[in-house]
Amino acid sequence: MRPIILLIILVAVAVFASRTSRAQDKPNPPTQPASGPGGAEYKHKLVIANMVGSGPTRYWIFEPADPKPDHAPLVIFNHGWSAMEPKPYGAWIDHIVKRGNILVYPVYQGSLRTPTDDFTPNAAAGIRQAIQRLQGEVGHVKPDLDKVTVVGHSMGGVISANLAAQWQQLGVPQPKAVMCVQPGKTWALSDKVAVKLADLSVIDKNTLLLAVAGDRDRLAKDIDAKRIFKESTHVLPQNKNYIVLVSDDHGQPALTANHFAPCAPNSRYADPSIGSSTSTGPLRERLRERMQERQAENDDEPPDYTTETARAIDALDFYGTWKLFDGLSDAAFSGVNREFALGNTPQQRFMGKWSDRMPVKELQVAP
Numbered sequence: 001m002r003p004i005i006l007l008i009i010l011v012a013v014a015v016f017a018s019r020t021s022r023a024q025d026k027p028n029p030p031t032q033p034a035s036g037p038g039g040a041e042y043k044h045k046l047v048i049a050n051m052v053g054s055g056p057t058r059y060w061i062f063e064p065a066d067p068k069p070d071h072a073p074l075v076i077f078n079h080g081w082s083a084m085e086p087k088p089y090g091a092w093i094d095h096i097v098k099r100g101n102i103l104v105y106p107v108y109q110g111s112l113r114t115p116t117d118d119f120t121p122n123a124a125a126g127i128r129q130a131i132q133r134l135q136g137e138v139g140h141v142k143p144d145l146d147k148v149t150v151v152g153h154s155m156g157g158v159i160s161a162n163l164a165a166q167w168q169q170l171g172v173p174q175p176k177a178v179m180c181v182q183p184g185k186t187w188a189l190s191d192k193v194a195v196k197l198a199d200l201s202v203i204d205k206n207t208l209l210l211a212v213a214g215d216r217d218r219l220a221k222d223i224d225a226k227r228i229f230k231e232s233t234h235v236l237p238q239n240k241n242y243i244v245l246v247s248d249d250h251g252q253p254a255l256t257a258n259h260f261a262p263c264a265p266n267s268r269y270a271d272p273s274i275g276s277s278t279s280t281g282p283l284r285e286r287l288r289e290r291m292q293e294r295q296a297e298n299d300d301e302p303p304d305y306t307t308e309t310a311r312a313i314d315a316l317d318f319y320g321t322w323k324l325f326d327g328l329s330d331a332a333f334s335g336v337n338r339e340f341a342l343g344n345t346p347q348q349r350f351m352g353k354w355s356d357r358m359p360v361k362e363l364q365v366a367p
Helices: 003-025 087-098 116-136 155-170 223-231 282-297 315-334
Strands: 046-052 059-065 071-078 102-106 142-153 177-181 208-214 240-245 364-366
Touching: 046 087, 046 116, 059 087, 059 116, 071 087, 071 116, 071 155, 071 315, 087 102, 087 315, 102 116, 116 142, 116 155, 142 155, 142 315, 155 177, 155 223, 177 223, 177 315, 208 223, 208 315, 223 240, 240 315
Parallel strands: 071 102, 071 142, 142 177, 177 208, 208 240
Antiparallel strands: 046 059, 059 102, 240 364
16 A cells, blocks of 8 residues: 555545544543422322324324322423424423423414414313313313413424413313423415414513524524514513523533424324325325425425424423423412523523533523
């Protein structure tokens, strides 16, 4: 082998080895805390999941078990556009339910052709039906309708804000707390994609409210999170915050606060009528075809949650969305752990530490 070729090979090997070594030397991200909001201390070991109904008003019910309680608070979880099965949010759903809550997941879309004006009414219809089933059928955990919270991601964030504003007209329970994560899009170019935001000035002053954005969210951005925070004018200032999840590349794997940060799939919660993410069945093909059609109509296309959400649980969950919603619910139901959700406190902003003890970049909080 010629000396010059051998030299090039040796240099390339050295560079590769150096890069690999640096990657291996990077600190690991924080693990889940043992207890507290976002923590791994659970009241229940099992989650019982059932899908009920058909079409855009169908819904999923998730109930805690082992041990099974007689009654529990009710969490309404509103998904992002096209996430018509709970699979993309499975880890977060399990966390919420194992803490001792019933969770209702209204599907609100019969297909990608469902008009956006129907989303909030469809979600409300699914919620009403789910509550009726929980109250009327033997064997269910009974919902405590004095303890209701609402959380939503992306399109579901806007729907969650609408439910808080229009709960009386829609015939659903009044939520004590609402968390809108990376909500959008009221501002999409096509009216086939854009969803309307209700008059949020009527939200009760005592409602606890969080509007959350991600610093690397290129899809929903921060536009609707800011709208929800600013337009909920009747909510007492001490009862709401605007929060930004902050990315941190200090360690490996990096913590990236993009639009999919709240997603961590659980295949147990796939809807068999839709098919798996690798399905080539007729419905899956129609979904893909419609996605392509809408992409041509609008460059700001909502994501396909069935194919783009394979990510691990990380500190953005434990110390971010999970902690915030746990603290918000605890404050609303029991008057505890408020400092983990509201007030721009150290507990609220804290995001854990890398394995080298370097603190993860804190949440940014606007009072």
